[in-house]
Amino acid sequence: MSTRRKFIKQSLLTSTLLLPGTIRQGTVFFRNKRQAVTGRKPLILSTWNHGLAANEKAWETLNQTGSILDAVEEGVKITEADPASRSVGLYGFPDREGIVTLDASIMKGDGDCGSVCFVRQIKHPITLARKVMENTPHVMLAGEGARQFAIAQGMPLEEEVLHPESEEAYLEWLEEAEYRPIINIENHDTIGMVGVDADGNLAGSCTTSGLAYKMHGRVGDSPIIGAGLYVDSDVGAATATGMGETIIKVCGSFLVVELMRQGRSPQDACEEVVGRLIEKNKDGIEDMQAGFIAVNKDGEYGGYAVHPGFNFAVHDESGNRMQDSKSRFMD
């Protein structure tokens, strides 16, 4: 597959004028003159096909509670609890020891954030991450400490039993036990969600079981604030999906938000960061997928990936739909 991929040198014209994924409600959009920057609010974005059901719940929650933070938490809980998911929650693929370990983070536009990583037996790591944010003086809890905190917070521990499909795949993998990070280029991975309410308040969430057959103890980008998720109500929010190591190396989500702070659109910012990620991860990039989605406080949004196959769900007042992401490489 990799040999068929060709590098696309996208022109400045393409990246600044076509603005795929950007909704413009105003009649005129003068980007350079910074006029009439009008997106749609409220807006919820989330990664991959599983984002559709997650967005639905997030939208419903936003309507019921008025809280964009509640919305991004409740939304991704749908994916965490989905028995069909092999990349998010306890039904995900295990690590190379046969153990499912989970990573999650949540962030508000005022900078408050919480995360958990390398945590076991917790059905909703996103809720645990929120409890870290709200009920501790810390940002991140890991492993056994995170699990003990969950118990102290009254969260039930789930039995450590692999989903039958995960178990079958793991047993098959064990026959060779070749350690090679496997990231799913054309299907799904982390769920990352970012949202803006009608008043411009922003929040984001990100949750995953990480790479299948990862080394025990490996933590990806999703629980790392600035890598898998970043939110700043002065600017916007971004989240990442794909090979966490590549995303961590460029502080991907933080960088998307910083570029938006400098005046770049969400689409431009995602494209720039994917370019930077490719530069910093040249070895094996043919087989590594990573992508970003972003929204700014005006409700403009964008998404971009290294390879084709990435898509994201968009919910605004006109409904909930999937959108294919553009990518730097093509088939």
Ligand code: GLY
């Ligand atoms: N993006 C998820 C991970 O690398 O764990």
